[in-house]
Amino acid sequence: MTAERYTGGLDFILDQTSGVPYYRQVIKQVEMAVADGRLNKGSKLPTVRSLAVHLQINPNTVARAYNEMEIRGIVNTQQGTGTFISEKKIDLTDEERKDILDALIRSFLANASSYGFNIDDVTGHLNTLKEDVKL
Amino acid sequence: MTAERYTGGLDFILDQTSGVPYYRQVIKQVEMAVADGRLNKGSKLPTVRSLAVHLQINPNTVARAYNEMEIRGIVNTQQGTGTFISEKKIDLTDEERKDILDALIRSFLANASSYGFNIDDVTGHLNTLKEDVKL
DNA sequence: TGATCTGTACTAATAAACTAGTACGATATT
DNA sequence: AATATCGTACTAGTTTATTAGTACAGATCA
Known part of the structure; x- marks a missing residue:
């Protein structure tokens, strides 16, 4: 039995x-795991070392990923305890949230259109996904 | 009168x-210009040099941008003539198109969720945009 | 409190990305 | 054919990104 x-x-x-x-x-x-519900608020991520061993990379590389997510507010970390999916999001005004979402979507649409997809393609496929993806 | x-x-x-x-x-x-209709199929882009002068950068930097778009199929270029928005997209099967769109959307949703947005936020805002954005 | 778990700091080596200088070749126009 | 207008090739310098090696520091638990 291996560890x-x-x-x-x-x-x-x-x-x-x-x-x-x-x-x-x-x-x-x-x-992705957060988006489709495999990870929820408070979920514990694997430790830096265990994931580094699993992926056969340097712990610092995993730490870098965790640190960047910490900065973005996706996770919060505690030395000696671990890294967890954030319980709550940063508090923004509705106006700020709207602007951010708007920028995200416009950028995405521009990208999608460069592949030949239009807004109807996107909305159509989103409806299909609504059943698969639980947010 | 300046040039x-x-x-x-x-x-x-x-x-x-x-x-x-x-x-x-x-x-x-x-x-972005393609996505919102300011550029249409066949539209001519500024020449490499004119845009380089305008932006005060090296022509090769503009050429790199154009070249990458050429590879992606967004534009096609002809020496001595110029660079134009592609007339037609690459021919893919419906299945291939669907897979590409699916990957694009899933990746976007994952990104959006890291900002705290869910699929309903996205679809809601998309409906708002449908009137602004002409594809 | 000692052992062991957690993330982190610091350094350095390497790889990749980015931009510019310069010269070239292809196309169109006259 | 000459000339002006287009994109391109090749090179090189610089910066930034990426990863790893190693050692450290905080937190937990027996």
Whole structure:
């Protein structure tokens, strides 16, 4: 029986051929897990070391991912305890939230349109996803 | 009367403090213009040199932006003639298109959720945008 | 309080990204 | 064919990003 490496029930995997930096792959996988409900507020992430061992990378690379998420408010960390999905989001005014969302969506639409998709394609597919994705 | 620098009616501007590379800012501004209808299929982009002069950067930096868009299929270029918004998109199967859109949207949702937005926030705001954005 | 768990600081080596200088080749126009 | 207008190739310098090695510091628990 081998010592199991704790990954919080998540299947972290690195694509070493994608060219995407390891720490960003980690962030994206956490974001995805939050987005579809596999991680909830207060959920504990694997420790820096255990995930580093699991992914066979340096602990600092995992730490960097966690630190960036900490800055963004996605997680909060406590030495000696661990890293957890944030309980509450930063408090912004409705106006600020709206502006941020607007910028995010416009940027996304611009990107999508460069692939030939229009706003109706997006909304159409979003409706399909609504059943799969639990937020 | 000063020689006017042709920018195709678009107001290209570089934010030198954002940290975002110049060539990516150019790409984004073209994508945005395509997304909201300021640029249509066949529209001519400013020449590499004229835009380089306008933005006060090296022609190769503009060329890099154009070249990347060429690879993505957003524009097509012809030496001696100029660079134009692509007439037609690459031919993909419906299945391929669906997979690409799905990946794009899921990635976006993950990103949006890291800001605290959920799928309903997104769809709600999209409906607001439908009137502004013409694709 | 000692052992062991947690994240972190500091350094450095390497790789990749970014931009510019300069010269070239292809196309269009006259 | 000459000339002006287009994008491109090649090179190189500089900066930034990425990752790892190693050692440290805070928190928990037996």
